[in-house]
Amino acid sequence: MSFRFLHHQGVADGPRLGTLVTPHGEVSTPTFMPVATRGMVRGPWPDRLRPMGVEMMLANSFHLAARPGVETVQKLGGLHKIMAWDGPVLMDSGGFQAFSLAAISKVTDDGVKIAHPVHGAMVDWTPKVAFDVQAALAPDVAMLLDECPADPRDRISVALAVRRTLLWARMQRDMHEARGGASSGQAQFGIVQGGVFEDLRGECARGLVAMDFDGYAIGGVSVGEGHEAMMDGVRHSTQLLPVDKARYLMGVGTPLDLVESVARGIDMFDCVYPTRSGRFGTVLTDEGPYHLHNAKFAADPRPLVPGCDCDACLTGVPRGILRAGLKSHEFLPPSLLAHHNLHYLIHLMKRIRLAIADGSFEELRAAINFAYRRVEPPQL
Ligand SMILES: [Zn+2]
Known part of the structure; x- marks a missing residue:
C-alpha cells in the first residue's frame, strides 16, 4: 500500500487531498469508512455501498475471530466474500474493544484478558494473537493492538498506556517484517495514544514514527473528552506525523468532527455515528x-x-x-x-x-x- 498526495499546503496540519493505493483499489482521501464490525453495516445493504460512494470499509478482527471465527471466515470464502465487498478493507485490532469492555477486561504488558463476546470465558488477546488474526483474515490495512486508556485525562494511566502501546508496536512491527513487510500485501498502521497530554502524544508519535509504519492512526479520542479537547489531541498528534503518510482518526465522527479534523490534516475516518444515530x-x-x-x-x-x-x-x-x-x-x-x-x-x-x-x-x-x-x- 502507498499513499500519494494530490494536493496539500505543505504544512503538517492543514487540509489535504490524497490517494491510498491498496491491493483492492484506490481510495480518495479524506475518506470515511463505514463500520462493518462483524462484516456487516447496520442498516444499508452491501450492494448499495459502492453506488453511495463508499471506497473503503472497516471490519473488526476481535469480533470476527470470536464469531464466526477465523477458520470459518476462510471456509466461507474470506473477508471480502463475507462482506460482499471487493474494495479495500481496514481491520481494527481489538484495542478499543478492550477499552469499551473495560469492566470485563484486564490489561497487562503481555496483552489483554477479555471476556469472549460469545461464551463469556476470559481469553488472551495479545499482540501476537491480534497480529496472527489479521494476517489470516487479510485486510488491506491491519491496525496494531494498542492500549486505549479508559480516561484520557488520567495522566498516570495514559502514560502507562503509551508505554504499552509502544512496547506492543515494536513486537508487531517485528512480526510484520518477519512476514515480509510490505511484500505481504498488507499495510500496518501504528496508533498514537496519549490522551489529552501534548507531551505524551508527542512521545508516542515519535516512538511510532521511528518504527516507520505505513500510516498512523490517532486513537483514544472521542471517548468523552469533548470536541475542543479532542481537536487539541488531533493537533498535538498530526504535528509530529510524517506529511507523506496517511493519518486516520479512529472512531470519529459527526459532520462537525469530520470537517474540523480534515482542517487539521486528517485523511481517514470511521464511526458508527451515522448508522447508530x-x-x-x-x-x-x-x-x-x-x-x-x-x-x-x-x-x-x-x-x-x-x-x-x-x-x-x-x-x-x-x-x-x-x-x-x-x-x-x-x-x-x-x-x-x-x-x-x-x-x-x-x-x-x-x-x-x-x-x-x-x-x-x-x-x-x-x-x-x-x-x-x-x-x-x-x-x-
Ligand atoms: Zn437521503
Whole structure:
C-alpha cells in the first residue's frame, strides 16, 4: 500500500487531498469508512455501498475471530466474500474493544484478558494473537493492538498506556517484517495514544514514527473528552506525523468532527455515528440534525430530506410513517435512516475533497459549523 498526495499546503496540519493505493483499489482521501464490525453495516445493504460512494470499509478482527471465527471466515470464502465487498478493507485490532469492555477486561504488558463476546470465558488477546488474526483474515490495512486508556485525562494511566502501546508496536512491527513487510500485501498502521497530554502524544508519535509504519492512526479520542479537547489531541498528534503518510482518526465522527479534523490534516475516518444515530431516529441534513421522534413530524408527508438522492429518500416513504414505524420497532425505518445518514457523510467527504481542490474548503467548514455547532450531538 502507498499513499500519494494530490494536493496539500505543505504544512503538517492543514487540509489535504490524497490517494491510498491498496491491493483492492484506490481510495480518495479524506475518506470515511463505514463500520462493518462483524462484516456487516447496520442498516444499508452491501450492494448499495459502492453506488453511495463508499471506497473503503472497516471490519473488526476481535469480533470476527470470536464469531464466526477465523477458520470459518476462510471456509466461507474470506473477508471480502463475507462482506460482499471487493474494495479495500481496514481491520481494527481489538484495542478499543478492550477499552469499551473495560469492566470485563484486564490489561497487562503481555496483552489483554477479555471476556469472549460469545461464551463469556476470559481469553488472551495479545499482540501476537491480534497480529496472527489479521494476517489470516487479510485486510488491506491491519491496525496494531494498542492500549486505549479508559480516561484520557488520567495522566498516570495514559502514560502507562503509551508505554504499552509502544512496547506492543515494536513486537508487531517485528512480526510484520518477519512476514515480509510490505511484500505481504498488507499495510500496518501504528496508533498514537496519549490522551489529552501534548507531551505524551508527542512521545508516542515519535516512538511510532521511528518504527516507520505505513500510516498512523490517532486513537483514544472521542471517548468523552469533548470536541475542543479532542481537536487539541488531533493537533498535538498530526504535528509530529510524517506529511507523506496517511493519518486516520479512529472512531470519529459527526459532520462537525469530520470537517474540523480534515482542517487539521486528517485523511481517514470511521464511526458508527451515522448508522447508530439513524437507528435512534436522528436524520443528518445540511441544516443540522433533526429528530424524527419529535411529534411535529407525525403527519409530515415529506421524505426524510426532500431533494436528497439517496436510496432511502428516493423511496418517498413519508416522515410521518417512518416515525410511527420507529416507535413500533419496525425494521425498515432504522435501515432507511441509517442508509440516509451514511450517504450524507460519504457525500460530505466528497464535497470536502472537491472544496479542498477548488479552494472553497473554509466556506464548507463554516457552513457545517453553523449547522452542527449550535446543537449538541444526540445522546445515543
Ligand atoms: Zn437521503
